[in-house]
Amino acid sequence: MLFSELGLQAAMLDAVAELGYKEPTPIQAGAIPHILEGRDVIGSAQTGTGKTAAFALPILSKLASHAPGPRCLVLEPTRELAVQTFENFEKFAKFTNLRIGLIYGGVGYGKQRDDLNRGMDVIVATPGRLLDHLGEGAVRLDGVKFLVLDEADRMLDMGFLPDVRRIVLKCGKDRQSSLFSATIPPAIETLITWAMRDPITIEIGARRSVADTVKHVLYPVAELQKPALLVSLLERVQWESAIVFCRTRRDADTVDALLRRNNHKAAVIHSDRSQKDREQALEGFKSGKYEVLVATDIAARGLDIADVSHVINYNVPEHPEDYVHRIGRTGRAMSSGDALTLFCAGEAAQVASIERYIGKKVERVKLSDFPYTYTALFDEDKLGPATGRKTLGARVGKGYFFGPSRRR
Ligand code: ADP
Ligand code: MG
Numbered sequence: 001m002l003f004s005e006l007g008l009q010a011a012m013l014d015a016v017a018e019l020g021y022k023e024p025t026p027i028q029a030g031a032i033p034h035i036l037e038g039r040d041v042i043g044s045a046q047t048g049t050g051k052t053a054a055f056a057l058p059i060l061s062k063l064a065s066h067a068p069g070p071r072c073l074v075l076e077p078t079r080e081l082a083v084q085t086f087e088n089f090e091k092f093a094k095f096t097n098l099r100i101g102l103i104y105g106g107v108g109y110g111k112q113r114d115d116l117n118r119g120m121d122v123i124v125a126t127p128g129r130l131l132d133h134l135g136e137g138a139v140r141l142d143g144v145k146f147l148v149l150d151e152a153d154r155m156l157d158m159g160f161l162p163d164v165r166r167i168v169l170k171c172g173k174d175r176q177s178s179l180f181s182a183t184i185p186p187a188i189e190t191l192i193t194w195a196m197r198d199p200i201t202i203e204i205g206a207r208r209s210v211a212d213t214v215k216h217v218l219y220p221v222a223e224l225q226k227p228a229l230l231v232s233l234l235e236r237v238q239w240e241s242a243i244v245f246c247r248t249r250r251d252a253d254t255v256d257a258l259l260r261r262n263n264h265k266a267a268v269i270h271s272d273r274s275q276k277d278r279e280q281a282l283e284g285f286k287s288g289k290y291e292v293l294v295a296t297d298i299a300a301r302g303l304d305i306a307d308v309s310h311v312i313n314y315n316v317p318e319h320p321e322d323y324v325h326r327i328g329r330t331g332r333a334m335s336s337g338d339a340l341t342l343f344c345a346g347e348a349a350q351v352a353s354i355e356r357y358i359g360k361k362v363e364r365v366k367l368s369d370f371p372y373t374y375t376a377l378f379d380e381d382k383l384g385p386a387t388g389r390k391t392l393g394a395r396v397g398k399g400y401f402f403g404p405s406r407r408r
Contacts (some may be wrong), residue, residue: 006032009061011095016057019091025050030202031178032058040177040196042152044184045204046211047328048304051150051180052088059146060089063121066097069143072122073171075164077154079104079126079275080282081302085150086124098122105129106275113138127155127163134170144171147195151301152179153321156191168195182328183208183321210324210358213331214311216339217365218351220377223344230255230314231262232370233340234292240309241285243293245300245326247315255314256294266292269299300325304332313341316350320357345376 003016003024024032027045034041035058045051059072074089076082086102093100101120103112105128112129116139123130123139133139147168149155155164156179168177177196179188184207189199210216221229230244244259246252249270256268267281267290285293286305293299300322308330317323323341330337341362343351355361364380366372 001029006058007036007061008032008057009064012057012061012092014095015092016053018094021053025054026204027051027202028054028057030204031055034200034202035059035176035178036061038176040199041179042184042188042192042196042199042201043178043180044202044207045180045182046209047182047325048211048213048332049204050333051182052085052304053092055148055150055178055180056085056089056092059148060093060096060098060122062146063098064096066099066119066121068119070101070120070123070139070141071143072146072148073141073144073167074122074124074148074150075130075155075167076104076124076126077151077160077301078298079106080269080278080299081151082124082126084302084304089122089124093122100124103130103133106278109133127160127167130167131163134167141167141170142172145175147171147175147177149177149179150181152181153183153185153188154181154301156188165194182211183324206359208321208324208357208359210360211328211331213334213336214327214339215336216327216341217363219340219342219367220364220375220380221342221344222373222375223346225373226314226342226344227255227258229342229367229370230312231258232367233312234259234262234264236367237310237338237340239338240307241288241291241293242310242312243285243295243299243305243308243326243329244312244314245295245297245317247296247318249296251315252294252296259292259294264292265290266294268294270296271298297322297326299329303329305329306332307335308332309337311337311339313339313343316341316343316347316354318350320350320354323354324358343377348377 001024003013027043028050031041031043031054076085082104089100098121100122101115103125246255249272252268252270256266259266267284269278269281284290311327311330327339
């Protein structure tokens, strides 16, 4: 399948050629023709498989050229993801005169007001700041013909739903809506009838599945040994750059300090930090100034950073879908990656719920020569030897057994 067979305008084909995209990914091949045709689409596909272009290209193609008033609205759950999606739209719209706008919190209002005044064809926004501008009358959405909820399950969960609903109800009635995520709940079609018209579902791979490009394993450990195991893993596993996810902001700060003490170039990103600090951490991580990014779930979704070789979960995520998103920060766009999850006895129930969610048992491994203290987790049955891929090579390879299962 070629991009030129999908019915996109020449300007979009030129943009993807310039970006070096050879052929559409499955979600792009599946969703683009339906969006072009005018259908509402619910798109689910694994992390890192090009969902952004799957909605951006056909919408830009239909918008064609600049006209007054916003006609497309894309909602994103975090500021960083709004920035990234905005940048993607700008690249895809390079050979058009369409104006792309970015509205997000934590930064000044002035420039955003000016941009809105000058007119935008596409607005990429986080809900809170967009509502502020709506409240001030700085923007109207009744001309919106295309609405996208990216990370849709997150945008429709209890935290965001009231804001999202208020925004959606202000959009033009005669519009096309799309939802995209790697973790679309099965019942979404019935939940979303208030926002969509006869949606078609495009599903690539099993729903809720982990990207095939990510090799993920669990490291059981006594809680008190987590810091030492993290430090040892970073010494002994071969890695290029890593994101370490923590449950709380405070854990993230503690782990950041721990890594710095151990001579790692680390930066931390969470919602208590200023937007300037968040941007500085993310930019520094992308540019290679920092080799480790310590983060809360604020960075779990959507972020597309090249060459993240490892995701390390210092804490097991509370919600199983966040596991899929977190580990999807590696192994993007056909590259491969490793994900290591440290877990202690207190997190065994969350691990079980992740395994139910993804429908698979995750391999338990042990780091050899690490001075493990006993934890009841080591008594679990059905523990196989670690069969690490080459990147973990000698480190998790032969001889790194999780220990024989005990007779009962
Ligand atoms: P998702 O939203 O599914 O997690 P993204 O839209 O962030 O994925 O895309 C992941 C990466 O894949 C990005 O770096 C993007 O530029 C790249 N990409 C998207 N589509 C293609 C394609 N058709 N060919 C090659 N790379 C692509
Ligand atoms: Mg995405």
